[in-house]
Amino acid sequence: MADFETPKFREYPVVPQIKVDAMAGKGPFISRAEFDTDLGYPGELPENWKEKTLEKMGDLLGRYRSFQVFMDSCIKCGACTDKCHYFIGTNDPKNMPVARQDLMRKVYRRYFTVAGKFFPKLVGAVDLTEDVLDEWYNYYHQCSECRRCSVFCPMGIDTAEVTMAAREILAHVGKGQKYSNQIIxxxxxxxxxxxxxxxxxxxxxxxxxxxxxxxxxxxxxxxxxxxxxxxxxxxxxxxxxxxxxxxxxxxxxxxxxxxxxxxxxxxxxxxxxxxxxxxxxxxxxxxxxxxxxxxxxxxxxxxxxxxxxxxxxxxxxxxxxxxxxxxxxxxxxxxxxxxxxxxxxxxxxxxxxxxxxxxxxxxxxxxxxxxxxxxxxxxxxxxxxxxxxxxxxxxxxxxxxxxxxxxxxxxxxxxxxxxxxxxxxxxxxxxxxxxxxxxxxxxxxxxxxxxxxxxxxxxxxxxxxxxxxxxxxxxxxxxxxxxxxxxxxIVMTGSEQEKDLDGSDDDEKSES
Amino acid sequence: MSAFYALLFTVAFLVLILGLVKKIIQYSRVPAPLKIPVTPAPLTKGGVAIRLAKEAILFAALFRSNKWTWLFGWLFHMSLFVVLLNHLRFFIKDVPLPLVLLQNVGEYAAFTMFIGLAGLFARRLFVARVKYISAPSDYLWLILLMFIAFTGIVMRFISHTDIIAVKEFCLGLVSFNWQSLPTDVPLMVHLFLVCVLMILLPFSKLLHIPGLFFAPSRNQVDNPREKRHVANWALDLDAEKNKTQPK
Structure with missing residues (x-):
């Protein structure tokens, strides 16, 4: 069928062991420029992509309370780590909802918080590089925005909001997804x-x-x-x-x-x-x-x-x-x-x-x-x-x-x-x-x-x-x-099905 | 030394309050342009208050998610709450009866607080999934809080400090009439770490305290069909759109 193995049914639905980078890769096909430009996106990676990325991120932080609050409020309790179907099916730890959010949160901390500006290692903040963008593209397209994790999060963090923000940012630096953009x-x-x-x-x-x-x-x-x-x-x-x-x-x-x-x-x-x-x-x-x-x-x-x-x-x-x-x-x-x-x-x-x-x-x-x-x-x-x-x-x-x-x-x-x-x-x-x-x-x-x-x-x-x-x-x-x-x-009035059930019109007449 | 601590405490308190107020203002200014409560959601504001209270007091979602994390997390937070109530008597001249009564059970809350923290720490170390998502700061917060609990226990049960003098010091802080502080090591460490906690809180993941109440996924009423919801920044788009009207 395809060049991957279908997961086996588990005897008990136990929590899977993590397999680092099991789903590392390039993600889905990148959109062609023509689809992007019709949707108001640039269609290619601009020279100043780093500034553009951070600028869009700042813009969204100021426009969506969900995104701003969710970047701050995760306590890394681990409640969500076994709740995502993509993690259960792939074992890739970056498909744990908190880890998926962290791909974005690490950059948020580096450029938008005091702690991350001065002590990046301590709080797990990272510099924005093209590799980071590629990782976003890959893992934010292994999220179906289904919100299951949010049901179990003590802070109500909805990964779908983070995924949507990530995709919007990516599209603004020429990394739109072909499937969605072509369809739109x-x-x-x-x-x-x-x-x-x-x-x-x-x-x-x-x-x-x-x-x-x-x-x-x-x-x-x-x-x-x-x-x-x-x-x-x-x-x-x-x-x-x-x-x-x-x-x-x-x-x-x-x-x-x-x-x-x-x-x-x-x-x-x-x-x-x-x-x-x-x-x-x-x-x-x-x-x-x-x-x-x-x-x-x-x-x-x-x-x-x-x-x-x-x-x-x-x-x-x-x-x-x-x-x-x-x-x-x-x-x-x-x-x-x-x-x-x-x-x-x-x-x-x-x-x-x-x-x-x-x-x-x-x-x-x-x-x-x-x-x-x-x-x-x-x-x-x-x-x-x-x-x-x-x-x-x-x-x-x-x-x-x-x-x-x-x-x-x-x-x-x-x-x-x-x-x-x-x-x-x-x-x-x-x-x-x-x-x-x-x-x-x-x-x-x-x-x-x-x-x-x-x-x-x-x-x-x-x-x-x-x-x-x-x-x-x-x-x-x-x-x-x-x-x-x-x-x-359904048995519609006057339908063949009605006649079959009640007998034909002639039968009814003879009954009466 | 007393002056240093008095100053530190004052600064820490100001940083904590101003930092939190700044964040809360930021959170309330950022709009929530769309209705995104995670459903089933309450249909009324009263229902939302109950939903948030269940999360803040009982950790309902966490209970559903993972019983061990809930047990240790809830034990820690509730114990911390009792411990904080217990410490109010240092800042109130005539301690009201409820607080006096609370003290009898309250002094053991430090132990349950420590147990809760130790459980969370063990989970972070030994559960591979949780270890994977932990940054150094995640461990340090737990260690910091465990030290605070530990030094508190030492002072209360092993090496007593002069709590009358501590109370004088605390009352002096409130009235800006600085008093001297006993210089036992456990007390010095205890107060220093508490100040560190207060200063760092507004810059850390401990922002989950206001964050819990500002999550649109939990604090919105489920009534989008009945009541139209439009964010300020979307008003321009809205005006453009309303050009389409029935003739």
Whole structure:
């Protein structure tokens, strides 16, 4: 498969021994200059890179309280050292969250603190060199910004904030990451991460309409650029063609149709994902977010609904109001924005959706909490709704459900290994090794409880699992969308499925 | 000698207070442009206060993370807190009853403080992961604190010092009416190290004390959909953006 070994399942999840420099290297492909310049970065290492680096670092220290406080407040207690999936999978000590932060903190201390200026050795401060930059580039691209470490940190230090700052600084001295920057450029030029132009998208949606009507007998609409619908659907572009993502999209369409909510996607903003988050650029997160506002205005919708995507939901839930709000022109009776699971869950609570769970009786499901949903957002009106709502929806669609080990779910969930800008082939080793803790937890429930499939609500998780499950001896299609389960179980009014369950119209007549 | 210590104490106290105030002002001036509480997070300010109190008093996250580190760390911090309360009587002329009562148990807090520190020190030495992340200063802080605890124990239980005179000295410090200080070695060492600690604290990782309360990951309310949050430096970007309005 590749030139690295897939980690073996550990007999007990013991803390790994450290293996210094196990993942030393050059990191992912560096961005081409053209992608960088389109995003407002220089595209090459400037002559005065050292001044530029420190200048940007100082700038960010003055703009982000998180970054400033987190540089100061680490006490090196070691609580986080065994919490990162990349450390567990690679054994490289620089993948321990504190050590990852320290790559930056050592430079911070050297140039921004009294102690580091005068006694660098004593406090572990180092000079900024090109080697340091390369080390940043390598190890800050072995972090998926999943925030698991922050849950366990007594000071609440969130390594994701440090990683984002590091990537932003690196991009300012010509060391942007190709994968993320190229994708953002595509969003600006074409409208989505995959570079799928409007007409192609329209074709895909028409095919879906045909397929669903053939399957159910119900003319479910999958609109694009339809003015005057109730809702704008923002969904990751992987939902338009990747498996199992597209089965989720089919599910959203069925639910919204059954509830009588008309909806459309926008070719201008045909992408819920926002990779500006991954590269830590406020300006780019905002620019990408603004497309959503523009699309909502242009299409004259009343609501914005988000599909299954982890970091997109973080940006939507936590940042959209800040970055592209206020949304006073939308219907205030609904949360802005709303998650498709909130819609489905609410309808299930009110008894508005009929589900035939037996359709999924061949499955025993478990659920993978996606990090950005679990630790950086909420669903519903109670803290923890982001854990309960997806589980409730799965259980409304499927009779057999088992949770994985409690240390690996909800706010302690392990990242899939591909989040935060890591989902690229040039980081395959990092991705496979980082998936180890999640794969171990999955292995346990398959053996002990007969779990057959794992559901997720994030496009990145779904793509990552499709790729990494086979490395660990699972089938690649063991990963499913939550709304795929809904799609298979839902009994729409007037559908073939309804007739099958209730008997045909003729039978009903003869009964009465 | 007494004058030297009186001066040192005054300077150390000023450095500690001014250093901390400067940091706190810095922390409060740097904006938090985005809502980034680690969720599930409280929905109200009262909830945030409880969340922070649980962290500051019980070390809740650390408890979840690692029981040994929690045990030693919590033991050390709580003991230090009791020890500090106990030392208030040196600075108050008529000691109030609660402090008098506390003294009976309080004097043993020095031992638990030492045990906690020794446990943390051992962990730093013997756990490879923690050793990897330790700089020389990380060991030195623990050694410094252990020496302070040790000299305190010596004075209280082995080689008694003239605490009446020490109290006179301390009260003199507060009223700027400097008094002489006994010259036993343990006392000299004890007070010197305490001053070193006070002077270095604002320049060190001991900034975790204010840092704990300023972490946006813990101190923000989870209400971004209900309440719009915009940082000052982002207002320009915001104004630009609001040109897009429904017609």
């Amino acid at each position: 450029q595509k969003v600006y030029k074409i409208g989505n991460n995959l570079g799928l132009p409007g007409p192609a998208l329209k074709g895909i949606l028409e095919d879906l309409e045909e397929e669903v009507e053939e399957d159910t007998g119900v003319p479910v609409k999958y609109n694009m650029d339809e003015v005057g619908c109730d809702a704008l659907l923002m969904t990751p572009s992987a939902d338009f063609f990747a498996e199992p993502h597209i089965d989720g999209l089919i599910g959203y369409g069925k639910v919204l149709h059954e509830l009588g909510i008309t909806w459309t996607v926008s070719s201008l903003a045909s992408e819920a994902a926002n990779f500006g988050l991954f590269i830590g650029s406020y300006e780019n997160i905002q620019k990408i977010s603004m497309r959503i506002r523009e699309a909502a205005i242009e299409l004259k919708v009343k609501r914005i609904i988000f599909g299954e995507c982890g970091h997109a939901w973080r940006v939507a839930y936590s940042f959209l109001n800040t970055l592209a709000g206020p949304f006073d022109f939308l219907d205030q009776n609904y949360p802005v924005p709303q998650h498709i699971l909130e819609v489905t869950y609410g309808a299930l609570q009110e008894g508005k959706l009929r589900m035939n769970k037996a359709e999924n009786d061949h499955l025993t499901m478990t659920f993978h909490d996606s990090c950005n949903v679990a630790r950086a957002s909420r669903m519903g009106d109670k803290p923890g709704g982001q854990f309960d709502i997806p589980r409730a929806v799965i259980q409304a669609a499927c009779n057999n459900y088992v949770d994985m080990d409690s240390d690996t779910i909800k706010d302690a969930t392990f990242c899939c290994g591909g989040g935060g800008g890591i989902l690229t082939d040039d980081l395959m080793e990092v991705r496979v090794k980082g998936a180890l803790p999640r794969m171990e937890a999955l292995k346990q429930v398959t053996e002990e409880s007969g779990v057959t499939n794992i559901a997720a609500i994030c496009a990145i998780c779904k793509s990552q699992f499709t790729k990494t499950l086979p490395y660990y001896g699972f089938e690649m299609d063991a990963i499913m969308s939550v709304h795929q389960l809904v799609s298979d179980a």
